[in-house]
Amino acid sequence: MKNFAVLLFGALLLSACGPKEPNIADVTRVISTLASDDMRGRQAFAPEAMDAANFIGSEFEAIGLSKLNGDTDFIQDFPLYTVSTASISASINGEEIASDLVAASVSSDSLNWMEGGEVVPTYVGAGDNLMATWRSNRSVPNTLLVVHPDQKEAFDQIAGFLRRPSRSMTVGGGSNMVMVLSAVKTVKTFSVAAKASTTEAMIANVAGMIEGKRTDEIVVFSGHYDHLGVRGGAEPDSIFNGANDDASGTTAVIELARYFKSMGQPERTIYFVAFTAEESGGYGSRHFSELVNPDQIVAMFNIEMIGKPAVEGPNTAWITGFDRSDFGTILQEAVEGTVFNFYADPYPDQNLFYRSDNATLARLGVPAHSISTTPIDVDTDYHQASDEVSTLDLEHMTNAIKAIAAGAATIISGEKTPTRIDPSTVN
Ligand SMILES: [Zn+2]
Structure with missing residues (x-):
């Protein structure tokens, strides 16, 4: 009886401590909450944005993330x-x-x-x-x-x-x-x-971390949790749920936190950040960039719209500003021999490097890129009320999160360090 209890305890301990791979059940639960009609499209200045922030904070708490240095809360609010x-x-x-x-x-x-x-x-x-x-x-x-x-x-x-x-x-x-x-x-x-x-008005980012052995070398995973809110003239559905844009990236940030936390202490410190007000001028990432020392951030994985498979096929994702650092090449090498593949943003004319929160950090020299899978040139749900969870492929999305985790492995382990982006080349 006693031995059995010890065995059982050991098994529980193992299951609690083993790596927890990103899985479709967690992905479905988190994205369905963020993109639900209750969140009313998470417009940065609407009260429901704070509901979304609190939900993200409660996930960070449950995962066991630490607060960022000096913070008393995962919610980093600031006035606009x-x-x-x-x-x-x-x-x-x-x-x-x-x-x-x-x-x-x-x-x-x-x-x-x-x-x-x-x-x-x-x-x-x-x-x-x-x-x-x-x-x-x-x-x-x-x-x-x-x-x-x-x-x-x-x-x-x-x-x-x-x-x-x-x-x-x-x-x-x-x-x-x-x-x-x-x-x-x-x-x-x-x-x-x-x-x-x-x-x-007070608005808020949500940020948590896993402290690594190296506290002054930081890898950032980010996505913006705000979207467009409720807009008239779109009856009967006036709620812009923003499931793909960017509840999918926010979900990825949460699931990557769950995964990396289950892996034990990393070599480098990892920040997980859900930005606010990306859609209203990028104020969340601007506030965040003032709180950190950009020289300590070795890479930023900004995740934007990974809910729909890329045109290049399943298990692929593309990276904006691919040639601005060797970040993309490092990710490609890290997933070599797996089913995953990363490649350069196929829509250079759309200036996507500048159209998300990564650009704010890139202006400070950080190898900060957005990772996406969305077929943006043909996506009829982009910035529409129809951007709902039902239009997404959550199995693909779970795989994309796994790909990002695998792609980040050598940067988190300290084995690889992306070259810096030259700020003078970023408008
Ligand atoms: Zn977006």
Whole structure:
């Protein structure tokens, strides 16, 4: 009886400690939760995004991940500010400009500009390139553009951008631009008065780690958990579930955490991160990049849309920015002789390297690439309400997660270190 108990205990211990391969049951449970209608499309600023974050955090907890250095929670929340121009008025040479001929993007609480001050008007004549002038002044602190009436069409187009609320990670850190349409050739006197209103919203990444023997060499697995939320005009189904984009990548991050945790302590430290607000400007990865030392991150596996098989066939996945480092080659070598295969992004015209969170880290020199399997050129569910779990091939997705785990083996073991990406080549 006693021996039997010892044996049983030993068997339990073994099953608890042996590697836990990614499996379709876990994959199905996690992606079905993230992409359920209850999550209402996980729009970063909607309350359901926090439900998704809490769910991811509870999975990290159950897996036994550690919090990142200094964190008390898996949820890494941070404020994002939305600034809208509340009022704007302008006059030139004593004459008030009609409100439809003024447009402003204001990031300060209020503006009061007059002749003789710091702001000098920039004239955009009938034959000048207004678009180019606007672009080159976008990050200048204060700009007043006086635009010739012949430019009305371009003026209206840019006014549309300026009048939209702008988002910022800091208060008052942005720039102020005021644009008026006026035939005046010489501005002798002017006044501009504007007020802006700022609202703050807390949004959150979810991050956990397995501390390796080397604490200053970090491998990151990431995916964005936010999606587009609920959009009108798409009745009867107005919920954009984002099953493939990117509940699939988020599920992969969770299942890779489960797998690598079951393997015991790795050589290199592994971070598992679910980013927020990828779809609204990449703010999650920008916040994350400010919390880490990019020089310590040896590789970033950003996983985007692995729910549908690639056109090249089963057990294949492609890597964006393949030639920017030898990350892809290392993955190819690591899976040599297995059923899996990695290759370069087949859609270079789509600029996918720049269209996800990897680019933020690549700008800091990290070999940061996105891995995907989606046939994006023919995928009719991309950014549609129809991006549902029922359109995915979860067996393929489970295999893709296994492929990524196998591909990462030599980087996690410290055997291989990808070459850095040259930040000067990343826009
Ligand atoms: Zn995405």
